[in-house]
Amino acid sequence: MAVRRQPTLRDIAAAAGVAVSTASRALTRPGRVNADTAERVMAVAKELGYIPSASARALLSGRTSTVALVLPDVTNPVFFGLVRGTSARLRESGYVQVLADTEESVEVEADTLRKLRGQVDGAVLAASRLTDEQIAAAAADLALVVVNRTIPGTPGVLLDTAGGMVQAIEHLAALGHTRIAYAGGPATSWSDRRRREALVPAAERLGVELVVHGPYSPVRDSGPAAADAALAAGVTAVMAFNDLLAFGILERLDALGVDVPGRMSVTGCDDIFGSDLVRPALTTVRSPVERAGRMAADLLLARLDGDGNGAHDADGDAQDDADAEGAVTAEPVLMPTDLVQRASTGRPTA
Amino acid sequence: MAVRRQPTLRDIAAAAGVAVSTASRALTRPGRVNADTAERVMAVAKELGYIPSASARALLSGRTSTVALVLPDVTNPVFFGLVRGTSARLRESGYVQVLADTEESVEVEADTLRKLRGQVDGAVLAASRLTDEQIAAAAADLALVVVNRTIPGTPGVLLDTAGGMVQAIEHLAALGHTRIAYAGGPATSWSDRRRREALVPAAERLGVELVVHGPYSPVRDSGPAAADAALAAGVTAVMAFNDLLAFGILERLDALGVDVPGRMSVTGCDDIFGSDLVRPALTTVRSPVERAGRMAADLLLARLDGDGNGAHDADGDAQDDADAEGAVTAEPVLMPTDLVQRASTGRPTA
DNA sequence: TTGAAAGCGCTAACAC
DNA sequence: GTGTTAGCGCTTTCAA
Numbered sequence: 110m111a112v113r114r115q116p117t118l119r120d121i122a123a124a125a126g127v128a129v130s131t132a133s134r135a136l137t138r139p140g141r142v143n144a145d146t147a148e149r150v151m152a153v154a155k156e157l158g159y160i161p162s163a164s165a166r167a168l169l170s171g172r173t174s175t176v177a178l179v180l181p182d183v184t185n186p187v188f189f190g191l192v193r194g195t196s197a198r199l200r201e202s203g204y205v206q207v208l209a210d211t212e213e214s215v216e217v218e219a220d221t222l223r224k225l226r227g228q229v230d231g232a233v234l235a236a237s238r239l240t241d242e243q244i245a246a247a248a249a250d251l252a253l254v255v256v257n258r259t260i261p262g263t264p265g266v267l268l269d270t271a272g273g274m275v276q277a278i279e280h281l282a283a284l285g286h287t288r289i290a291y292a293g294g295p296a297t298s299w300s301d302r303r304r305r306e307a308l309v310p311a312a313e314r315l316g317v318e319l320v321v322h323g324p325y326s327p328v329r330d331s332g333p334a335a336a337d338a339a340l341a342a343g344v345t346a347v348m349a350f351n352d353l354l355a356f357g358i359l360e361r362l363d364a365l366g367v368d369v370p371g372r373m374s375v376t377g378c379d380d381i382f383g384s385d386l387v388r389p390a391l392t393t394v395r396s397p398v399e400r401a402g403r404m405a406a407d408l409l410l411a412r413l414d415g416d417g418n419g420a421h422d423a424d425g426d427a428q429d430d431a432d433a434e435g436a437v438t439a440e441p442v443l444m445p446t447d448l449v450q451r452a453s454t455g456r457p458t459a
Numbered sequence: 460m461a462v463r464r465q466p467t468l469r470d471i472a473a474a475a476g477v478a479v480s481t482a483s484r485a486l487t488r489p490g491r492v493n494a495d496t497a498e499r500v501m502a503v504a505k506e507l508g509y510i511p512s513a514s515a516r517a518l519l520s521g522r523t524s525t526v527a528l529v530l531p532d533v534t535n536p537v538f539f540g541l542v543r544g545t546s547a548r549l550r551e552s553g554y555v556q557v558l559a560d561t562e563e564s565v566e567v568e569a570d571t572l573r574k575l576r577g578q579v580d581g582a583v584l585a586a587s588r589l590t591d592e593q594i595a596a597a598a599a600d601l602a603l604v605v606v607n608r609t610i611p612g613t614p615g616v617l618l619d620t621a622g623g624m625v626q627a628i629e630h631l632a633a634l635g636h637t638r639i640a641y642a643g644g645p646a647t648s649w650s651d652r653r654r655r656e657a658l659v660p661a662a663e664r665l666g667v668e669l670v671v672h673g674p675y676s677p678v679r680d681s682g683p684a685a686a687d688a689a690l691a692a693g694v695t696a697v698m699a700f701n702d703l704l705a706f707g708i709l710e711r712l713d714a715l716g717v718d719v720p721g722r723m724s725v726t727g728c729d730d731i732f733g734s735d736l737v738r739p740a741l742t743t744v745r746s747p748v749e750r751a752g753r754m755a756a757d758l759l760l761a762r763l764d765g766d767g768n769g770a771h772d773a774d775g776d777a778q779d780d781a782d783a784e785g786a787v788t789a790e791p792v793l794m795p796t797d798l799v800q801r802a803s804t805g806r807p808t809a
Numbered sequence: 810t811t812g813a814a815a816g817c818g819c820t821a822a823c824a825c
Numbered sequence: 826g827t828g829t830t831a832g833c834g835c836t837t838t839c840a841a
Contacts, residue, residue: 115577115600128828133820143826163578164517165818169832173514183546184539192533196560205578207525208558210546227465228513238798250465353665356736380534383733387496387707429812467834478812483836515834518817808815 116157121156124154132404132415136161149296158190176409177232178224179218181443185260186364186381187351187398188235194235194402202410204230215239216433222247230413233405234258254409256401265441268402270300270378271307273394273446277348277376278308280392284456286346286374292358293323294350308348320344325354332357336356336365337418345373345457352377355391359453370455380449404442466507475503486511521564526759527575527582529568535766536731537701537748538585541606544752552760553578565589570663580763583755584608588647604759606751608649612631614758615791616751620728621657623744623796627698627726628658630742630798632665634806635698636724642685643673644700644707651700658698668693675704682707686715696809702727704735705741709803720805730799739802746796754792782801 117319122132127146135142136159142150147391153159166313167173177196192208199206206228211218212385215238222239223233231252241260248263255265274291281289291308292300305321312319322338325331325349336358339347349355355377362369369375369389377384380395472482477496484492485500486509492500514738517523529771530538542558549556561568562593565588570590572590575582579600587594590806591610610713610732624641629637644651655671662669672688675681677700686708689697699705712719719725719739727734728747799801 110810119818130820130829131820131827134827137820141826148828156494160573160577162518164514164817165833167514168512168518168817169819169821171833178558183542186536189534192558193560195835196533196558197562200560206558207554207573208542208546211549212551223510227510302811380603383736386733386737388738435474453728456700468836469834479835480813480837481811484811487826487836491810496810512834515817516836518819518833521817526834 115162118159118161121150121154121157121159124157129392137143143324149205159397171406173230174203174286175205175207175229176406176413177209177229178219179211179221179225179232179234179237180212181213181218181236181238182254183208183210186353187379187449191233191235191402191405192397192403194404194449194455195406196402198403198406202326203384204410211238213238213295219243219247222251226344230318231409233409234401235405252409252412254405254412256405258265264412265442266348266405266408267395267441268300268398268401269443269445270394270396273396274304274348274378275311276446276448277392277394278311278319279315281346281348281374281376281454284369284374284454286317287455288318288320288344288346290320290322290339290342290343290344290347292323292325292339292347292349292354294325296324298327298350304350323350325350327351327354329353329357329360332359336367338372338397340365340367341374346370346454347373348376348378350378350388352381352391352393354381355393355453356383356387359387359391360391368458370456374454374457376448376454381387384449385451387453392451393449394446394452395449397444401444403446408440408442460740462729465510465512465666467652468509468511471500471507471509475500478680487803508630509570522763523578525555525557525582526580526756526763527559527579529557529560529561529571529584529587531563531581531586531588532558532567533558536703536733537729538571539732540748541583541585541752541755544749545756547751548756548760549564552802554760563586563588569593569597572601576600576664581759583752583759601761602762604755604762606755609791614727614762616649616755616758617791617793618746618751619793619795620746621746622655623728623746623798624654625657625661626697626798627744628661628667628669629665629803630800631696631726632667634724634804636691636694636736636807638668638694638696639668640670640672640692640694640697642675642688642689642697642699642704644672644675644677644704646674648674648677648700656722673700673769677701677704679703679707682709683711686711686717689723690715690717694723694745696804697722697723698726698728700728700761702729702731702741702743705743706733707801709737709739709741710758718808720803721808724804724807726804727799734799735801737803742801742804743799744796745799746792751794758792 118129118132120128131184132150135147135170139147177201196206209221219264233254244260253263320342325335355375377391377393380393382394384391468479468482472479482500485497485589489497526549546556559571583604585606592716594610603613669691675685708725717723727743734741734743
């Protein structure tokens with residue numbers, strides 16, 4: 110396969126009886142050329158199935174029209190929305206998206222970023238495992254937008270899950286819970302730190318006792334430990350760092366015959382696929398991950414296309430674009446989250 | 460950001476006091492050059508952080524070291540394993556993976572494939588919406604591997620879900636079910652056709668009555684219709700086209716207060732994330748999607764790198780590679796599936 | 810062993 | 826309005 114040689118601009122020019130430069134002009138800015146000539150060239154190009162060489166263009170312009178999305182784990186449901194968001198936004202602007210899975214490895218991520226330099230115009234870096242310094246260094250060579258990280262001088266998108274968690278604790282307090290556990294995530298997690306900082310004063314304000322457990326790995330397998338810790342702490346509700354952890358907690362409680370939400374309410378975070386499938390369905394913090402992906406792509410494209418060319422205004426999403434414009438100044442964009450109430454939370458019956 | 464100009468080969472050559480051609484040789488085949496010179500050049504290159512321009516290489520060689528994965532919907536859990544499989548395999552061989560989401564649209568897919576030509580060396584086409592003719596045409600311009608499609612002359616990977624479905628009906632028959640429904644998938648689905656062709660004789664052999672419903676969209680929202688049809692047909696078990704549909708069926712049965720599996724057993728297909736989270740946990744056909752992804756990438760790389768260079772033998776997966784070698788002849792590779800028994804199937808209590 | 814030069818496909822001056 | 830030419834960064838003859 111892939112036998113037939115692609116026609117080049119030279120072929121088109123020859124077939125149309127013009128010089129290559131004329132052919133080039135006819136195809137890229139028909140205005141700058143005689144209408145008849147332009148038409149003829151375009152007809153020939155179409156007939157021969159001409160497609161301009163991306164490599165040649167890239168070599169000449171230094172621009173590849175390609176953007177990378179770098180993720181620690183493509184199979185983590187949390188990132189699906191992100192992939193879709195960036196993917197859709199980039200396609201709208203004619204960019205190609207490269208997907209890089211770093212397999213949760215710092216080395217792979219650093220290596221990937223290095224190789225990407227020159228291959229892509231920019232990258233969206235999600236849930237990076239790198240240090241601030243490493244990211245800042247990479248940003249010197251490659252237009253970068255970070256998701257859920259704050260790197261001075263680098264634009265970013267932040268999902269305000271801390272705000273959603275505060276909504277969750279308010280929800281629980283309103284239901285009558287007075288002693289609540291937070292099953293925390295990885296010690297290195299920026300989000301986790303933010304949530305603790307938000308939850309402590311919120312608990313105080315609401316007059317509830319907050320017991321912080323963890324750190325736990327944000328996976329189902331950590332659920333049993335978190336569930337046991339919550340039971341041992343004598344709380345009536347546990348807020349999990351994320352849905353995966355919450356799933357594990359629910360499973361453990363189910364196995365122990367603990368009534369949810371009667372004896373123990375459970376909340377998660379992310380509203381990933383499956384959170385409404387578990388029984389009882391999980392009350393969780395929904396974050397606009399897909400919109401965050403769009404936004405990240407927006408920020409990146411704004412940088413790449415130059416601030417004012419308006420190319421990234423193609424879609425009518427005034428909300429996003431308004432934010433994007435503002436964020437060209439490298440202020441991280443904060444995306445609000447909200448609480449989805451389902452069956453896993455209720456009044457404590459004890 | 461992205462300010463610092465990338466050093467080119469010329470810079471390296473100048474700094475090392477050699478000609479560009481020598482620098483090129485030193486970096487690409489150190490053997491063909493004086494050892495001292497080679498060392499000096501490499502040292503300079505490292506110091507200056509030289510990275511060869513992918514565009515220039517591509518322009519010269521016509522090879523981009525990039526492969527596309529084309530999917531109808533990145534957010535469909537069925538594809539996650541595929542993404543991961545191709546991604547891992549491609550990275551092992553130093554290829555970059557481009558992810559293209561066609562949004563279930565024939566037009567977008569055709570358009571994507573056309574644009575991809577020249578940008579990538581090849582593509583893995585999964586669950587394509589195109590006609591055989593369209594795919595065959597695209598294969599003339601681009602090295603292609605199809606997943607779950609058979610296109611004469613084009614290598615492919617087939618997930619033998621039909622075999623898994625037969626296991627499922629055998630399982631149900633063994634439990635004592637004598638009248639079973641199959642909630643079929645889209646009429647255009649190649650897999651669906653294969654399954655019907657396999658299920659009918661299997662049912663006959665097992666002495667069970669098979670009632671075929673559908674076509675249904677393979678999404679949760681189609682579940683209620685499928686569930687209602689199964690109930691109306693008086694069967695004691697329903698086999699869903701895929702897990703998403705099965706989820707919808709379970710929800711509907713739950714809402715109607717129908718006991719699962721007592722009154723109705725349910726099976727799915729794919730074993731997607733969440734199938735063990737639903738209650739009752741779903742008995743389903745597990746297909747080795749990630750391995751299929753690896754295999755598809757294997758087949759593609761075998762084509763691209765030429766049959767015998769062994770580059771795709773880097774990993775020790777003798778099983779896969781043995782198959783891959785054989786499949787260079789464009790015989791589709793069939794991946795076996797198996798049944799995962801969970802709580803949603805049991806003896807009929809009526 | 811090394812250097813000079815050609816050229817991949819394209820665009821952007823710069824003529825005419 | 827159109828053609829000629831140079832050159833993006835690299836590899837690869839072909840000489841030296």
